[in-house]
Amino acid sequence: MRTRFSANLGFLWTELALPDAIRAAKAAGFDAVECHWPYDTDPADVAAALRETGLPMLGLNTRRGDVAAGENGLSALPGRGAEARAAIDEAIAYARATGTGAVHVMAGFAAGEAARAVFAENLAHACDAAPDLTFLIEPLNHRDAPGYFLQGSTQARGIIEAVGRPNLKLMFDCYHLQILEGDLTRRLTDLLPLIGHVQFAGVPDRGPPDRGEVNYAHVFAHLGRLGWDRPLGAEYRPGGPTGASLDWLRAFQGGPGG
Numbered sequence: 001m002r003t004r005f006s007a008n009l010g011f012l013w014t015e016l017a018l019p020d021a022i023r024a025a026k027a028a029g030f031d032a033v034e035c036h037w038p039y040d041t042d043p044a045d046v047a048a049a050l051r052e053t054g055l056p057m058l059g060l061n062t063r064r065g066d067v068a069a070g071e072n073g074l075s076a077l078p079g080r081g082a083e084a085r086a087a088i089d090e091a092i093a094y095a096r097a098t099g100t101g102a103v104h105v106m107a108g109f110a111a112g113e114a115a116r117a118v119f120a121e122n123l124a125h126a127c128d129a130a131p132d133l134t135f136l137i138e139p140l141n142h143r144d145a146p147g148y149f150l151q152g153s154t155q156a157r158g159i160i161e162a163v164g165r166p167n168l169k170l171m172f173d174c175y176h177l178q179i180l181e182g183d184l185t186r187r188l189t190d191l192l193p194l195i196g197h198v199q200f201a202g203v204p205d206r207g208p209p210d211r212g213e214v215n216y217a218h219v220f221a222h223l224g225r226l227g228w229d230r231p232l233g234a235e236y237r238p239g240g241p242t243g244a245s246l247d248w249l250r251a252f253q254g255g256p257g258g
């Protein structure tokens with residue numbers, strides 16, 4: 001079985017309008033796409049590009065909040081419940097308009113029991129409002145996002161289990177979790193029932209996955225042995241034209257476990 005890959009258009013082909021980036025991903029040989037914050041693009045234009053290319057849109061993020069003030073999500077911020085739920089509802093509407101399967105609910109910079117309680121409340125709202133969608137939560141590493149609420153897979157597991165909704169899953173980002181915890185293949189095995197999507201990038205520079213300290217050929221083969229058959233999300237910084245960074249795609253599509 002060939003390993004399938006999704007292009008994260010938050011980092012890849014960022015010089016293009018989102019519909020054109022979808023077309024570029026198709027031309028490059030990707031099997032799916034995903035994005036960060038598509039809200040400035042008419043969802044009808046995104047849906048048209050997806051129909052044209054035949055690519056599914058796997059996921060998108062809730063809004064970060066006041067980006068100029070340094071915010072990176074709202075859903076774990078005490079006192080911001082109405083804004084967080086509005087961002088969730090907006091993401092649900094955009095996902096449905098574009099046929100997107102999952103929404104990453106961004107927690108934001110927070111800590112403590114009050115933050116945990118409001119995050120769980122907002123996640124329950126999301127899951128109950130759209131049982132047809134998958135909602136994802138993602139630990140971010142302490143170097144790129146110091147002070148982010150979700151700081152590890154154990155914490156994320158506890159929240160998923162406490163919320164207790166079948167459509168709440170873990171975004172297993174190999175880049176972040178390698179920096180936070182390491183031991184990726186064992187963690188993938190342990191967390192597999194909770195994982196809704198897998199992302200990757202080279203470590204430590206978040207560049208293409210065929211460089212750095214993680215042997216992704218091994219990781220992808222391990223996922224194949226575990227029975228993972230969904231596209232894996234390429235969320236890396238290409239460091240130049242995206243097309244010039246894609247040697248890894250051709251190699252891994254036909255590589256071990258592929």
